[in-house]
Amino acid sequence: MQRVGRFLKRAVPAALAIFAVVFPFLPLPSxxxxxxxxxxxxxxxxxxxxxxxxxxxxxxxxxxxxxxxxxxxxxxxxxxxxxxxxxxxxxxxxxxxxxxxxxxxxxxxxxxxxxxxxxxxxxxxxxxxxxxxxxxxxxxxxxxxxxxxxxxxxxxxxxxxxxxxxxxxxxxxxxxxxxxxxxxxxxxxxxxxxxxxxxxxxxxxxxxxxxxxxxxxxxxxxxxxxxxxxxxxxxxxxxxxxxxxxxxxxxxxxxxxxxxxxxxxxxxxxxxxxxxxxxxxxxxxxxxxxxxxxNPEGLASMGRFVRARATAHAVEEDDAADLEAIEAAAVAEQHVEDLVGAAR
The missing domain is CATH 1.10.3470 (ABC transporter involved in vitamin B12 uptake, BtuC)
Known part of the structure; x- marks a missing residue:
């Protein structure tokens, strides 16, 4: 994601500069x-x-x-x-x-x-x-x-x-x-x-x-x-x-x-x-x-806003996965304890 962001920071201004220079020569109505x-x-x-x-x-x-x-x-x-x-x-x-x-x-x-x-x-x-x-x-x-x-x-x-x-x-x-x-x-x-x-x-x-x-x-x-x-x-x-x-x-x-x-x-x-x-x-x-x-900060910060939301969503997914793993471990531990108790 960071590599893509760095590429866009360089590519977009360069593309705009080229477009601005050649604009009068484009096949557009006068x-x-x-x-x-x-x-x-x-x-x-x-x-x-x-x-x-x-x-x-x-x-x-x-x-x-x-x-x-x-x-x-x-x-x-x-x-x-x-x-x-x-x-x-x-x-x-x-x-x-x-x-x-x-x-x-x-x-x-x-x-x-x-x-x-x-x-x-x-x-x-x-x-x-x-x-x-x-x-x-x-x-x-x-x-x-x-x-x-x-x-x-x-x-x-x-x-x-x-x-x-x-x-x-x-x-x-x-x-x-x-x-x-x-x-x-x-x-x-x-x-x-x-x-x-x-x-x-x-x-x-x-x-x-x-x-x-x-x-x-x-x-x-x-x-x-x-x-x-x-x-x-x-x-x-x-x-x-x-x-x-x-x-x-x-x-x-x-x-x-x-x-x-x-x-x-x-x-x-x-x-x-x-x-x-x-x-x-x-x-x-x-x-x-x-x-x-x-996004109250406007269009210029929309990319940063999208990245922040994507990062927050990824963190939420990781937290949810960790919570599910903890719950599964707790269930497995309880199951083992039940088996041990039944064996006794």
């Missing part, structure tokens, strides 16, 4: 490139939730605002500052830093539901007062050499891989371990010399930068800044998706992005046949309930 691009964008959105909530333990429903900030930064750099590509990508990410610090300041004193309420208020303020100034009518044209979904796909793939690898490497460093320590116990972490203020603000900045990068990519994909992706509803929906995928695992975003990014396209024919316009949402809601009921 419209599949758009869902693939959105899948890469959604992966970064989910990764931002993993960093902030799964590792740092700070619950926020304002991640959509960072997606919109990244898009607004691109619009600002392209249409007002007239910066050449790729500077708008960098500008969108840099613009998220002061916003991340602003959102992270309440986390220095609040936690749990109180922090959720504060981030909800900040998200609503951004959605109602700020985002409309940068969305809708603001068009953002990508460079001429990127005006095809296939070329954007490789750009997005490269950016996503870089962000994912950096986040994974960070989780293995002192910074990542500090995040986990703050999540588990802020008091104990402080006793070990970890500074909660700096650690929390760092987590918000890293998470916000990842979400803003997703926003810059989304803006180039849609050629405009879409306020729907900066709404609180978007944040809550993708928070739920992150929990289902596995919010504590760096591999959860990969599973969640593949499922929630490609799933709507795969169910189009079923929706057309059933005449139920919200069929994908209904099915995904049912799956959410079922997955959380079976």
């Amino acid at each position: 419209f599949w490139t758009l869902p693939a691009n959105l899948t890469l964008i959604y992966l970064l959105v989910l990764l931002s939730f993993v960093v902030l909530i799964g590792w740092l333990g700070q619950i926020s429903v304002a991640q959509g605002a960072f997606v919109a900030v990244g898009g607004g930064g691109v619009a600002l750099c392209v249409n007002w500052l007239h910066l050449p590509f790729p500077l708008p990508l960098v500008g969108g990410v840099l613009l998220s830093i002061p916003v991340s610090i602003l959102v992270g300041l309440p986390a220095l004193r609040l936690r749990g539901l109180h922090l959720v309420v504060v981030t909800l208020g900040l998200g609503l303020a951004a959605e109602r007062a700020i985002l409309p100034r940068f969305t809708g009518a603001v068009a953002v044209r990508p460079p001429a050499y990127l005006r095809s979904d296939a070329r954007l796909y490789y750009l997005f793939l490269g950016l996503t891989v870089v962000a994912f690898v950096l986040a994974y490497r960070m989780s293995k460093t002192r910074v990542g371990r500090s995040f986990i320590a703050i999540r588990d116990s802020e008091t104990v972490a402080t006793a070990y010399g970890i500074r909660p203020v700096r650690t929390k603000l760092t987590g918000f900045v890293v998470s916000g930068a990842i979400a803003a990068l997703a926003g810059t990519m989304l803006t180039y994909q849609l050629s405009l800044v879409n306020s729907a992706y900066g709404s609180v509803t978007f944040s809550i929906n993708w928070l739920a998706n992150a929990v289902v995928a596995g919010i504590t695992s760096v591999f959860g975003p990969i599973i969640g992005a593949l499922f929630f990014g490609l799933y709507p396209e795969l169910t189009k024919s079923a929706v057309a046949a059933s005449n139920i316009s919200h069929l994908p949402e209904i099915i995904s809601s049912v799956l959410l309930i079922v997955i959380m009921a079976i």
